[in-house]
Amino acid sequence: QKEVEQNSGPLSVPEGAIASLNCTYSDRGSQSFFWYRQYSGKSPELIMSIYSNGDKEDGRFTAQLNKASQYVSLLIRDSQPSDSATYLCAVSRAGSYQLTFGKGTKLSVIP
Amino acid sequence: EAGVAQSPRYKIIEKRQSVAFWCNPISGHATLYWYQQILGQGPKLLIQFQNNGVVDDSQLPKDRFSAERLKGVDSTLKIQPAKLEDSAVYLCASGGYEQYFGPGTRLTVT
Numbered sequence: 001q002k003e004v005e006q007n008s009g010p011l012s013v014p015e016g017a018i019a020s021l022n023c024t025y026s027d028r029g030s031q032s033f034f035w036y037r038q039y040s041g042k043s044p045e046l047i048m049s050i051y052s053n054g055d056k057e058d059g060r061f062t063a064q065l066n067k068a069s070q071y072v073s074l075l076i077r078d079s080q081p082s083d084s085a086t087y088l089c090a091v092s093r094a095g096s097y098q099l100t101f102g103k104g105t106k107l108s109v110i111p
Numbered sequence: 112e113a114g115v116a117q118s119p120r121y122k123i124i125e126k127r128q129s130v131a132f133w134c135n136p137i138s139g140h141a142t143l144y145w146y147q148q149i150l151g152q153g154p155k156l157l158i159q160f161q162n163n164g165v166v167d168d169s170q171l172p173k174d175r176f177s178a179e180r181l182k183g184v185d186s187t188l189k190i191q192p193a194k195l196e197d198s199a200v201y202l203c204a205s206g207g208y209e210q211y212f213g214p215g216t217r218l219t220v221t
Contacts, residue, residue: 004153032208043202043212044154088153097142097207098167101153 002027006089006102014110019076021105023089026070031094033065033072038086038104048074079109113138115213117203123219129191132216135184136205142166144210145178145188146202154202160186193220 003026013019021035032051036044050056050063050072062075072091076083086104116135124130136143141162146154157176159166162183171178175194180186190197198220204210 008151034209043200043215046209046211049209090153092208097144097210098156098159099144099154099210101155103151103153 002030002100004089004091004100004102006087006105008103009106010108011105012108012110013079015079015081017079019079019083019107019109021074021076021087021089021107023072023074023102024070025072025089025091025100027091027093027100028070029093030067030070030091032092033063034090034092034099035061035063035074036088036090036101038088040085044088076107079107081109081111083107084109115203115205115211117201117213117216119216120214121217121219123221124193126195126220127192129189130193130218131187131189132201132203132218134186134188134203134213136186136203137211140205140207141183142205142207143180143186144204145186146204146212148200148202148215150199157188190218193218195220 005024035048038044048063050065056063060077064073086106088104089102090099143160145157148154157171158168160180163180178188200215202215203213
């Protein structure tokens with residue numbers, strides 16, 4: 001059973017701080033990695049994708065991938081209350097579009 | 112660019128009744144997915160279509176769930192008969208490596 005593990009939280013950070021969200025995966029054949037943001041009562045929204053080891057930055061978001069450790073993380077700098085949501089980690093195998101999701105980490109940014 | 116459209120947004124039915132959900136993907140997207148998301152869980156893939164063919168339906172409970180994608184565009188997902196444990200949000204997505212989700216249909220089975 002291919003698994004994606006996330007700490008369910010809640011993770012609480014003060015406004016302006018860095019939020020660090022972590023994800024581990026069991027399938028060494030995983031090739032593509034994604035972070036989705038899901039507000040309560042809404043559908044998942046793609047915010048970051050990463051395909052190679054290292055860091056990828058997009059605005060206040062940085063995704064980090066370490067395939068050797070089977071670990072992917074998302075950093076949110078200068079966290080805002082509007083960042084409060086559940087963050088879902090998703091992975092897919094090489095040559096496949098199918099996503100396996102973790103259960104998500106609930107982030108709460110305290111004003 | 113219009114996003115993924117789904118209807119209805121909400122549905123309440125009694126157990127053993129049937130229900131159908133509709134999805135229209137982003138224009139030009141050949142691949143369409145149906146997911147089930149139970150409260151507190153991540154989405155779980157039910158079925159993947161490539162154009163109008165099924166790529167993977169290994170997690171679709173075929174004794175009660177069916178799906179089709181006629182003409183390679185719109186898709187419908189049907190549940191018959193529904194069980195209490197089918198209460199969930201049913202999400203449609205389209206795209207390749209990067210998938211984009213519709214607003215979902217929240218199903219409550221009483």
